[in-house]
Amino acid sequence: MDYLQINGxxxxxxxxxxxxxxxxxxxxLASTVLSSKPxxxxxxxxxxxxxxxxxxxxxxxxxxxxxxxxxxxxxxxxSSTMANYDIVKTMRASILTLGPLxxxxxxxxxxxPGGCAIGQRPIDLHLKALEQMGADIEIKQGYxxxxxxxxxKGATIVFDxxxxxxxxxxxxxxxxxxxxxxxxxxxxxPEVIQxxxxxxxxxxxxxxxxxxEIIISGTDREKLPMKNFSVIPDRIEAGTYMCAGAITNSKxxxxxxxxxxxxAIMTKLEEMGFSFETNKNCTTxxxxxxxxxxxxxxxEYPGFPTDMQAQFMALMTQAEGVSIVEERxxxxxxxxxxxxxxxxxxxxxxxxxxxxxxxxxxxxxxxxATDLRASSALVLAGLVAEGTTKVHRIYHLDRGYEKLEExxxxxxxxxxxxxx
Ligand code: EPZ
Numbered sequence: 001m002d003y004l005q006i007n008g009x010x011x012x013x014x015x016x017x018x019x020x021x022x023x024x025x026x027x028x029l030a031s032t033v034l035s036s037k038p039x040x041x042x043x044x045x046x047x048x049x050x051x052x053x054x055x056x057x058x059x060x061x062x063x064x065x066x067x068x069x070x071x072x073x074x075x076x077x078x079s080s081t082m083a084n085y086d087i088v089k090t091m092r093a094s095i096l097t098l099g100p101l102x103x104x105x106x107x108x109x110x111x112x113p114g115g116c117a118i119g120q121r122p123i124d125l126h127l128k129a130l131e132q133m134g135a136d137i138e139i140k141q142g143y144x145x146x147x148x149x150x151x152x153k154g155a156t157i158v159f160d161x162x163x164x165x166x167x168x169x170x171x172x173x174x175x176x177x178x179x180x181x182x183x184x185x186x187x188x189x190p191e192v193i194q195x196x197x198x199x200x201x202x203x204x205x206x207x208x209x210x211x212x213e214i215i216i217s218g219t220d221r222e223k224l225p226m227k228n229f230s231v232i233p234d235r236i237e238a239g240t241y242m243c244a245g246a247i248t249n250s251k252x253x254x255x256x257x258x259x260x261x262x263x264a265i266m267t268k269l270e271e272m273g274f275s276f277e278t279n280k281n282c283t284t285x286x287x288x289x290x291x292x293x294x295x296x297x298x299x300e301y302p303g304f305p306t307d308m309q310a311q312f313m314a315l316m317t318q319a320e321g322v323s324i325v326e327e328r329x330x331x332x333x334x335x336x337x338x339x340x341x342x343x344x345x346x347x348x349x350x351x352x353x354x355x356x357x358x359x360x361x362x363x364x365x366x367x368x369a370t371d372l373r374a375s376s377a378l379v380l381a382g383l384v385a386e387g388t389t390k391v392h393r394i395y396h397l398d399r400g401y402e403k404l405e406e407x408x409x410x411x412x413x414x415x416x417x418x419x420x
Pocket of ligand 1: 026093166400
């Protein structure tokens with residue numbers, strides 16, 4: 001297994017190009033099941049989760065090539081509707097094949113994703129919504145067996161909780177349903193919006209895109225003439241590099257971003273004393289005279305994203321004062337805390353709230369990654385820690401960060417990937 005070795009204490013400088021968004025590319029690749037023709041998708045990040053979903057789709061019969069962040073895919077030749085456990089267990093977002101397979105073929109068998117390090121992560125809201133659209137859902141030997149032999153029918157779906165992949169599954173299912181589907185309390189993340197825009201460009205009538213209530217007029221199982229498109233930039237990767245600049249109090253530039261998608265993150269960094277020079281699709285982070293403490297409550301978009309909570313917690317160890325983090329979306333998303341404490345951080349946990357004392361000197365140590373975003377927080381801490389930090393089990397990082405050590409090296413970090 002690989003690990004990252006980081007010698008801390010160096011300032012960063014220069015610029016970093018942000019990749020396409022993993023969490024946009026995943027539903028968009030799943031949506032190709034709905035397409036009547038092959039399409040080309042640009043700016044797809046070459047990360048493990050993407051390759052896992054491509055493998056799953058090819059097991060179902062899709063044909064694809066993936067070179068230089070460009071996927072050419074033809075899912076119109078899918079012949080199987082069984083998404084098996086071997087692949088689904090490695091990436092829970094495989095559940096995004098459920099909606100499109102059921103809508104297109106009238107049946108499918110998708111392995112239950114199971115929980116993960118950050119929480120139990122049920123899919124009850126996905127299944128309840130599909131039943132409301134006329135599907136017959138059965139759970140058997142760890143698989144969701146879904147049937148809708150006469151196709152899905154439009155319904156009014158009110159999500160009890162805002163669910164990103166739940167919204168995406170139902171949006172894709174509704175695109176081929178008969179009649180209108182109204183989704184209330186739909187997720188508004190930029191990744192969900194791009195999925196709506198791509199389906200709309202393929203001729204699906206969707207009203208209210210970007211609001212918390214959308215109405216989708218389905219094509220009654222007529223497959224979609226999907227058009228080529230480019231994946232939006234990854235706002236969480238961008239936020240992670242912003243925190244790298246912030247924790248080392250450096251001036252760095254991020255290229256190929258959509259600033260609007262980063263508003264909650266940039267506002268929080270400004271509250272902590274940093275500032276930005278932003279133009280169309282790039283921004284420069286300017287160092288803070290003094291890093292101020294802050295308070296974070298994670299919530300759905302456009303609020304502060306849960307996927308940035310761990311990275312900010314690392315940054316807060318360098319703020320001069322006491323910061324608070326409240327994690328409201330997942331029940332176990334503080335796995336990075338014990339690893340940060342091993343580096344010298346002073347963090348107290350009480351339920352879903354963490355109190356971070358700053359400014360604390362961090363010391364390099366051997367630490368272990370547990371989930372995608374927690375791993376990135378350990379890399380950030382290593383950048384500012386005195387001495388050498390080794391981040392183990394970085395397969396978690398490889399799921400969602402493209403060319404991570406190359407990009408950090410490009411910013412001047414002393415980081416190298418080594419074999420255990
Ligand atoms: C998506 O996960 C993202 N993954 C996650 O990013 C992100 O952390 C999360 O949204 C929240 O923003 C992808 O987009 C592939 P949810 P998802 O359904 O859709 C509960 C990363 O780092 N819930 O919005 O699985 C759930 O337990 C990953 O890239 C139900 O109770 O999250 C959670 O408490 C990590 N029943 C809350 O809703 C359901 O049926 C939000 O979950 C579905 C969800």
